[in-house]
Amino acid sequence: MKRILVGIKRVVDYNVRIRVKPDASGVITEGVKMSVNPFDEIALEEALRIKERGAAEEVIVANIGPADCQQQLRTCLAMGADRALHVQADGIVEPLVAARALLKLTEREQPFLVILGKQAIDDDNSQTGQMLAALWQRPQATFASKVELDGDKARVTREVDAGLETLEVELPAVITTDLRLNEPRYVKLPDIMKAKKKPLETLTLAALGVEQRQRLKLTRFEPPQQRQKGIKVKDAAELVATLKSKGLL
Amino acid sequence: MSTILIVAEHDGTHLNLSTAKCVTCAAGIPDAEITVAVCAAQTSSVAAEAAALKGVARVLAVEHPANAHLLAATLAPQIAALAGDFTHVLGPSTTFGKDLMPRVAALLDTAQISDIMAVESATRFRRPIYAGNAIVTVEIDAGAKVVGTVRAASFQAAETGGSAPVEKATTNAEIPSHTRFVSVSAAKNDRPDLQTASRVVSGGRALGSAEAFKTLYKLADRLGAAVGASRAAVDAGYAPNELQVGQTGKIIAPELYVAIGISGAIQHLTGIKDARTIVAINKDSEAPIFEVADVGLVGDLFQIVPELERLLG
Numbered sequence: 001m002k003r004i005l006v007g008i009k010r011v012v013d014y015n016v017r018i019r020v021k022p023d024a025s026g027v028i029t030e031g032v033k034m035s036v037n038p039f040d041e042i043a044l045e046e047a048l049r050i051k052e053r054g055a056a057e058e059v060i061v062a063n064i065g066p067a068d069c070q071q072q073l074r075t076c077l078a079m080g081a082d083r084a085l086h087v088q089a090d091g092i093v094e095p096l097v098a099a100r101a102l103l104k105l106t107e108r109e110q111p112f113l114v115i116l117g118k119q120a121i122d123d124d125n126s127q128t129g130q131m132l133a134a135l136w137q138r139p140q141a142t143f144a145s146k147v148e149l150d151g152d153k154a155r156v157t158r159e160v161d162a163g164l165e166t167l168e169v170e171l172p173a174v175i176t177t178d179l180r181l182n183e184p185r186y187v188k189l190p191d192i193m194k195a196k197k198k199p200l201e202t203l204t205l206a207a208l209g210v211e212q213r214q215r216l217k218l219t220r221f222e223p224p225q226q227r228q229k230g231i232k233v234k235d236a237a238e239l240v241a242t243l244k245s246k247g248l249l
Numbered sequence: 250m251s252t253i254l255i256v257a258e259h260d261g262t263h264l265n266l267s268t269a270k271c272v273t274c275a276a277g278i279p280d281a282e283i284t285v286a287v288c289a290a291q292t293s294s295v296a297a298e299a300a301a302l303k304g305v306a307r308v309l310a311v312e313h314p315a316n317a318h319l320l321a322a323t324l325a326p327q328i329a330a331l332a333g334d335f336t337h338v339l340g341p342s343t344t345f346g347k348d349l350m351p352r353v354a355a356l357l358d359t360a361q362i363s364d365i366m367a368v369e370s371a372t373r374f375r376r377p378i379y380a381g382n383a384i385v386t387v388e389i390d391a392g393a394k395v396v397g398t399v400r401a402a403s404f405q406a407a408e409t410g411g412s413a414p415v416e417k418a419t420t421n422a423e424i425p426s427h428t429r430f431v432s433v434s435a436a437k438n439d440r441p442d443l444q445t446a447s448r449v450v451s452g453g454r455a456l457g458s459a460e461a462f463k464t465l466y467k468l469a470d471r472l473g474a475a476v477g478a479s480r481a482a483v484d485a486g487y488a489p490n491e492l493q494v495g496q497t498g499k500i501i502a503p504e505l506y507v508a509i510g511i512s513g514a515i516q517h518l519t520g521i522k523d524a525r526t527i528v529a530i531n532k533d534s535e536a537p538i539f540e541v542a543d544v545g546l547v548g549d550l551f552q553i554v555p556e557l558e559r560l561l562g
């Protein structure tokens with residue numbers, strides 16, 4: 001069966017204003033809205049579109065994280081994923097651990113494509129996809145804005161600093177998604193009901209043979225430095241005069 | 250002693266300025282000895298530029314036909330092979346480094362520290378998370394190899410005038426052929442580079458069309474500035490993706506940043522918080538961009554931009 005594996009992360013919702021705990025031990029996540037990482041939604045949307053075009057038969061969505069993540073996996077099932085794999089893990093899952101777990105899932109499910117978001121909007125690491133590709137010894141096409149499948153190859157357009165780069169990769173491969181790849185669909189209520197009946201399998205890191213090693217200690221969280229309040233000018237002439245007086249023009 | 254390997258970013262002819270910023274970051278690590286690896290089909294001109302950076306002790310020139318294009322899949326095994334006894338392996342936090350370095354870290358079986366913005370010790374660094382809304386201090390066990398990407402906007406470029414020796418190096422890394430470069434569409438122009446320009450004029454959704462966005466180029470030319478864009482402007486098709494400034498675009502630190510018709514979403518502000526002076530022009534006096542702007546002007550950009558152009562002419 002031609003399968004696509006999509007990895008998703010549960011993160012603090014895009015619209016939540018982030019606040020650091022007063023004791024510097026972390027960021028406040030209690031009582032805030034949690035969502036599927038937006039880049040991962042784009043990854044899932046791309047997988048669903050590939051399946052809808054007939055180029056894949058099954059879309060599997062996977063998460064490595066605490067029990068609460070099943071909520072986000074259900075959202076993905078409601079979007080259209082066929083089944084979900086939840087690798088339960090409490091505490092911090094570093095990208096290398098996530099990549100090792102995903103590697104085990106690729107060995108089990110034999111996907112021809114793994115699609116992940118290019119980064120999670122909480123830790124902004126942008127590592128997991130690249131690490132998985134390295135461990136899997138397969139190609140990677142990161143920051144994708146266009147994906148074209150052609151037999152046993154994919155042609156992927158990437159958003160890079162210079163502009164748009166196109167790579168040709170042999171499948172299986174890992175693709176990570178950029179913002180402009182697609183616009184994820186909205187979940188409809190009947191689909192949420194249907195998603196409750198879709199299979200969601202629970203696994204553990206230990207059962208997969210992956211050690212949850214934490215190599216980085218996060219010792220202190222601080223709010224960023226605030227900029228000083230600025231001034232308002234009334235028109236273009238005053239703006240130019242102000243910039244000149246600051247030595248900027 | 251910390252022995253640091255920096256992976257050079259270049260276009261085959263010139264070193265990217267982000268490499269010089271990595272050198273400054275590396276020089277902040279106590280007792281650092283800095284080596285720059287230049288992987289290319291022909292290394293001579295890039296290696297010479299790397300050797301001229303002050304603080305660099307040595308340049309490793311790795312010539313291989315596969316290095317004609319800097320692809321993560323082909324470079325990572327070479328860098329991992331070179332990494333041997335180095336305590337740190339650093340690359341820039343550009344799309345080049347973001348693509349490559351995690352692949353290197355996984356091959357070396359070590360964690361990566363992304364977007365290093367400050368060095369506190371050989372094993373302790375600070376980095377932004379949540380689109381820069383929090384700064385975290387990260388510590389890795391002494392003895393573990395440190396792989397990291399360097400947030401270029403946080404560091405000045407190392408000066409030139411040095412003369413480090415250039416050594417040819419080869420690796421016995423197995424270079425895969427499963428990933429092939431097809432093309433890159435880079436809009437070449439004579440304007441300053443967005444990532445390194447000292448002045449940037451940036452436009453947002455309020456421009457309303459690609460034609461209107463083009464009027465910013467005239468203003469930018471008057472200022473000798475690079476042109477940037479908000480995500481909304483790029484999504485709407487007013488500007489190409491390489492102009493995007495923000496969390497998922499370019500992180501920049503110009504002397505002067507002029508935000509025109511940009512409301513100032515938090516993801517955009519992440520990309521400009523190191524700018525020395527931020528000017529905001531927006532008709533909505535409540536726009537969040539005014540909270541970070543040093544100089545704000547509330548008004549109609551379609552009147553203000555031509556007037557600025559005239560005043561600066």
